[in-house]
Amino acid sequence: MAADHGDPALDILCLPFDTDVLAWPQAGGALFLRARAGVALRTATRPRLICEQSFRPAADALERDGWTVRDASVDRNTHYPLVLALPPRQRDEARALFARAVAQCAPGGTIVACMANDEGAKSGESDLKALCGLSGNLSKQHCRVFWSTPDPARIDADLLSRWSALDAPRMLMPDTDDAFVSRPGVFAWDRIDAASALLVAHLPDDLAGRAADLGAGWGYLSRALLRHCPGIVSLDLYEAEARALDLARTNLAEAQVPVDFHWHDVTTGLPQRYDVIVSNPPFHAQGRADRPDIGRAFIAAAADALNRRGRLWLVANRHLPYEQVLDARFASVRTVAQADGFKIIEAIKQ
Structure with missing residues (x-):
């Protein structure tokens, strides 16, 4: 803060x-x-x-x-x-x-x-x-x-x-395909976040090239992207909370493509360029007040980092005002789905 x-x-x-x-x-x-x-x-x-x-x-x-x-x-x-x-x-x-x-x-x-x-x-x-x-x-x-x-x-x-021992990493949902390692205090530490799950349900399987996950948390979106999109050739995870990023390293240990993990504040921009970016951006900092400026900064960082015709797949709470920055920074913006208070957006770079 x-x-x-x-x-x-x-x-x-x-x-x-x-x-x-x-x-x-x-x-x-x-x-x-x-x-x-x-x-x-x-x-x-x-x-x-x-x-x-x-x-x-x-x-x-x-x-x-x-x-x-x-x-x-x-x-x-x-x-x-x-x-x-x-x-x-x-x-x-x-x-x-x-x-x-x-x-x-x-x-x-x-x-x-x-x-x-x-x-x-x-x-x-x-x-x-x-x-x-x-x-x-x-x-x-x-x-x-x-x-x-x-x-x-x-x-x-x-x-x-x-x-x-309360803060020690622990295995959750161990007998399922969605088993993951987590720990108290990280976002959605004891469950699969509903917004991220909705995004995964709508991800197309033709996403390809170099990819990044902004605000990757313990790695749910990243793992799902690699499972659903065989055209992804490498993946970078960006996460501001080191405790979550450590978990993501474990949860993506079996990835079949090169994966890098970055302890990084996405709002300061990204150091590399990508063909695909997925994100469930945070809309709080370390407090509970809404911070839509964080999501807008994530969108701006994605726009700057995407290659020509690069694709951003984003999930957000329906009430968050992201459309203005999306329309200003991308050639094509469409709402793919709205459900349970969330919206799925695909934005394509010029």
Whole structure:
């Protein structure tokens, strides 16, 4: 989330330090899980802060502000006197994040987390309390910041073990042709998304050449494209959420054509050209408000990357206003189908 758009949860996460309720550690550094950039980080001294963020636009924003950003799989054995967290709304993923925070909090250290009230703050605070006890909390701007200085004798070892495993990849629908590996928190993590399924049902089998999937998630559309379209000679997956892209690597491990995986913010454009692009573009960022500008940016990126007579196959919620950018950027645009609140569109490049 861009700082210029406001980020109350980040602001309130920093409130205990800005008001001297808590002290920033003088040595040993701090680990920030699901970190986001913003004014609250930039306007105060936060020495030796290490940020983890798997969502590419947020990671890019942190790096632009000069913060050290690392992959979540790196160095999980280091312990920090301060662990900050902006837990996600999905509860299993959030509980796994709390378990990570406890596991990497140094003896005598502090865990500080913040959530918006309408994003599960009450449940998050209750979960951290159950896991390791609470030391304090503050509420402001419809957000709640809460913290713990875990006493090893107070940590619930059974919860810690079980919650640590909640974010692990798991096989879903294992006895079907649509079996896939997923994990809590990624889009449509426990099901085949209805919009993507509708697009797959209408994909023609004559799509051919070099292909790309924009906003590929865990790889459902990509896998279906390769199954239905024997003329596809290579496929690139573009996905902003690294946790989803890791799953896609597993779900497309048996692809019979070259497949590349790109941790990439599609709204910044694409580095290569294609004959075919498929997409179920996101219409939210990391919040819940509609962001049709993201879908419009996906369409513009597709238009720029397609070769002459290249084809875009797109699914979107019926109410999203994409027609203007489609008509402006493509020679031919047609609505192939409308059902269950979604629309399938084919757009052909001049």
